[in-house]
Amino acid sequence: MAVLHNDTFLRALLKQPVEYTPVWLMRQAGRYLPEYRETRAKAGSFLALCHNPELSTEVTLQPLERFALDAAILFSDILTVPDAMGLGLHFVEGEGPKFTHPLQHENDVTRLQVPDMNRLRYVFDAVHSIRKALNGRVPLIGFSGSPFTLACYMVEGQGSRDFRLLKTMLYQRPQLLHRILDINAQTVTAYLNEQIAAGAQAVQIFDTWGGVLSDKAFQEFDLRYLQQVVSGLQREADGRRVPVIIFTKGGGQWLEQLAALGADALGVDWTVNLQQARQLVGQQVALQGNLDPLALFGDSESITAEVKRLLAAYGAGSGHVFNLGHGINQYTNPEMVKCAVDAVHRISTEYHQN
Amino acid sequence: MAVLHNDTFLRALLKQPVEYTPVWLMRQAGRYLPEYRETRAKAGSFLALCHNPELSTEVTLQPLERFALDAAILFSDILTVPDAMGLGLHFVEGEGPKFTHPLQHENDVTRLQVPDMNRLRYVFDAVHSIRKALNGRVPLIGFSGSPFTLACYMVEGQGSRDFRLLKTMLYQRPQLLHRILDINAQTVTAYLNEQIAAGAQAVQIFDTWGGVLSDKAFQEFDLRYLQQVVSGLQREADGRRVPVIIFTKGGGQWLEQLAALGADALGVDWTVNLQQARQLVGQQVALQGNLDPLALFGDSESITAEVKRLLAAYGAGSGHVFNLGHGINQYTNPEMVKCAVDAVHRISTEYHQN
Numbered sequence: 018m019a020v021l022h023n024d025t026f027l028r029a030l031l032k033q034p035v036e037y038t039p040v041w042l043m044r045q046a047g048r049y050l051p052e053y054r055e056t057r058a059k060a061g062s063f064l065a066l067c068h069n070p071e072l073s074t075e076v077t078l079q080p081l082e083r084f085a086l087d088a089a090i091l092f093s094d095i096l097t098v099p100d101a102m103g104l105g106l107h108f109v110e111g112e113g114p115k116f117t118h119p120l121q122h123e124n125d126v127t128r129l130q131v132p133d134m135n136r137l138r139y140v141f142d143a144v145h146s147i148r149k150a151l152n153g154r155v156p157l158i159g160f161s162g163s164p165f166t167l168a169c170y171m172v173e174g175q176g177s178r179d180f181r182l183l184k185t186m187l188y189q190r191p192q193l194l195h196r197i198l199d200i201n202a203q204t205v206t207a208y209l210n211e212q213i214a215a216g217a218q219a220v221q222i223f224d225t226w227g228g229v230l231s232d233k234a235f236q237e238f239d240l241r242y243l244q245q246v247v248s249g250l251q252r253e254a255d256g257r258r259v260p261v262i263i264f265t266k267g268g269g270q271w272l273e274q275l276a277a278l279g280a281d282a283l284g285v286d287w288t289v290n291l292q293q294a295r296q297l298v299g300q301q302v303a304l305q306g307n308l309d310p311l312a313l314f315g316d317s318e319s320i321t322a323e324v325k326r327l328l329a330a331y332g333a334g335s336g337h338v339f340n341l342g343h344g345i346n347q348y349t350n351p352e353m354v355k356c357a358v359d360a361v362h363r364i365s366t367e368y369h370q371n
Numbered sequence: 372m373a374v375l376h377n378d379t380f381l382r383a384l385l386k387q388p389v390e391y392t393p394v395w396l397m398r399q400a401g402r403y404l405p406e407y408r409e410t411r412a413k414a415g416s417f418l419a420l421c422h423n424p425e426l427s428t429e430v431t432l433q434p435l436e437r438f439a440l441d442a443a444i445l446f447s448d449i450l451t452v453p454d455a456m457g458l459g460l461h462f463v464e465g466e467g468p469k470f471t472h473p474l475q476h477e478n479d480v481t482r483l484q485v486p487d488m489n490r491l492r493y494v495f496d497a498v499h500s501i502r503k504a505l506n507g508r509v510p511l512i513g514f515s516g517s518p519f520t521l522a523c524y525m526v527e528g529q530g531s532r533d534f535r536l537l538k539t540m541l542y543q544r545p546q547l548l549h550r551i552l553d554i555n556a557q558t559v560t561a562y563l564n565e566q567i568a569a570g571a572q573a574v575q576i577f578d579t580w581g582g583v584l585s586d587k588a589f590q591e592f593d594l595r596y597l598q599q600v601v602s603g604l605q606r607e608a609d610g611r612r613v614p615v616i617i618f619t620k621g622g623g624q625w626l627e628q629l630a631a632l633g634a635d636a637l638g639v640d641w642t643v644n645l646q647q648a649r650q651l652v653g654q655q656v657a658l659q660g661n662l663d664p665l666a667l668f669g670d671s672e673s674i675t676a677e678v679k680r681l682l683a684a685y686g687a688g689s690g691h692v693f694n695l696g697h698g699i700n701q702y703t704n705p706e707m708v709k710c711a712v713d714a715v716h717r718i719s720t721e722y723h724q725n
């Protein structure tokens with residue numbers, strides 16, 4: 018593999034000295050980019066794009082051509098995992114992802130198994146292909162949904178406003194949900210380790226729905242399985258540490274517990290006060306975030322002011338990866354993304370003077 | 372007015388000694404009750420029901436016939452206020468509330484004014500009528516949306532997943548949003564004071580969407596206008612304190628700032644750890660909450676366990692009003708509501724032994 022030319026992102030995740038604050042954006046390869054929409058049209062569908070390592074590579078690299086990003090992230094979807102478990106992922110136009118065989122009966126849960134990782138070979142092929150195409154330009158991030166977040170979709174069969182089916186199982190049949198979560202944790206661990214083996218230089222666990230749980234249920238049904246995953250991950254590849262980032266959206270109240278899981282960094286959403294978060298987690302983890310994705314609908318002046326404010330909130334020293342507090346909105350103007358990325362690089366040097 | 376027979380709810384809000392923990396449920400008069408659905412059918416539509424003081428009274432009292440609730444809450448909708456401002460509220464089946472004239476241009480905002488309270492007379496008539504029908508049985512809660520939450524609907528013209536229009540205004544034209552919020556704050560203050568004059572014995576401010584803001588934007592665009600409302604409210608009627616409850620959904624990270632506003636109590640959603648919240652707010656405010664509304668989809672055993680856990684989390688002494696952490700789900704089984712309400716009364720006596 019090629020030598021890594023820009024490892025600022027990896028160093029910041031490990032709180033090692035950096036010259037500026039690195040930046041990448043969740044969902045940076047996506048619908049807000051016209052070139053992405055073109056490639057997707059060429060692929061025929063979102064799923065076809067995910068299944069095609071060559072086109073996945075193409076869209077993964079697209080935002081790097083436009084913006085001075087410090088990391089690339091594998092183009093894929095968190096729901097490839099339940100799909101490999103046989104749940105039958107498909108997309109309904111305007112309604113988002115659906116599963117043909119959601120886990121709604123005890124039998125469905127009993128039959129659930131850790132899938133053969135060969136069913137996800139197209140993902141590992143994409144990792145390998147992207148890593149090659151990057152040629153050491155910036156590090157490649159692999160990712161997975163968290164065991165709990167995957168379970169939300171697997172039980173509901175789709176997205177949900179209130180997660181009624183999931184929560185009915187949680188309150189009425191907690192042991193069924195625990196079985197799903199245990200299998201998910203084993204699967205996510207194997208899945209991320211295969212991504213690392215294929216070339217992922219950092220991994221992020223997207224815990225998108227942890228924030229819908231009560232404080233107690235979060236500990237029991239989410240945190241515990243994040244722990245199981247983190248403790249099973251390969252943390253080194255090619256003689257270099259592979260940092261692990263956990264991002265629980267809506268997890269601002271649980272930062273101390275999340276920081277204790279043994280991950281290298283925590284993603285924080287835009288509701289979190291970054292200064293307080295840094296005080297709270299101390300030296301345990303780096304922090305990634307946390308610009309409101311909708312702040313990119315401001316003008317260049319307001320965007321620069323927000324970037325400045327967040328850099329000041331984190332303050333001096335390493336351990337901050339600039340990002341949004343959630344995925345980029347599909348209606349975002351790419352010019353405003355450039356404005357934010359450049360502002361991070363320009364303004365952040367003053368916080369890294371040592 | 373009749374003597375109040377059960378003032379447990381009012382005493383708990385003021386942290387005065389009580390014999391048991393009082394309980395009411397957000398949206399306790401609603402679609403999960405067959406008798407509500409009948410009355411609504413009789414009215415013809417949800418809005419017709421809101422506009423009819425007699426039928427509003429009928430549905431307000433319905434849950435009291437089934438459950439041993441310690442408070443009634445005015446049956447109405449937070450969007451009556453922007454409707455009175457001329458925005459043209461209507462409901463589209465399956466899509467929720469919409470406004471015919473949302474605030475999308477500078478002119479719309481410039482023209483906005485505090486409405487004549489006579490346009491909301493039907494609400495005050497309902498308060499008067501309900502108070503009379505209650506005949507001192509339990510206290511009556513009046514309510515309003517918060518200035519910010521109302522602004523969300525007024526700018527978007529409807530509910531939203533990402534509040535893109537609202538946030539575009541917030542980041543690009545903050546002064547326009549401040550104008551809306553100032554007018555909303557004046558209006559909400561007058562509206563709640565009229566409800567108090569008509570007989571409301573406590574008032575709750577529903578800040579349903581504060582949690583979508585960044586930490587900084589919350590201080591600037593939400594908290595500040597909550598403060599404006601709280602400081603303008605009549606806090607006494609008929610020689611008795613009228614307690615004010617503020618409920619910011621997703622506000623768990625801002626409890627200290629919310630507690631400093633001068634309200635008597637804070638509502639907390641189900642993600643909040645009630646024990647930690649009590650420690651955080653100290654003697655400043657009572658707390659209301661915070662059962663996961665979806666916990667009512669469990670069985671009687673799991674519901675009783677959750678009630679027990681939350682009562683224990685708050686601990687001994689007054690200052691806790693049991694409630695859900697958000698409105699009751701429309702698919703809730705009324706039998707399970709009864710189970711929860713009765714469990715609160717049965718189990719809580721041990722925390723009030725002085």
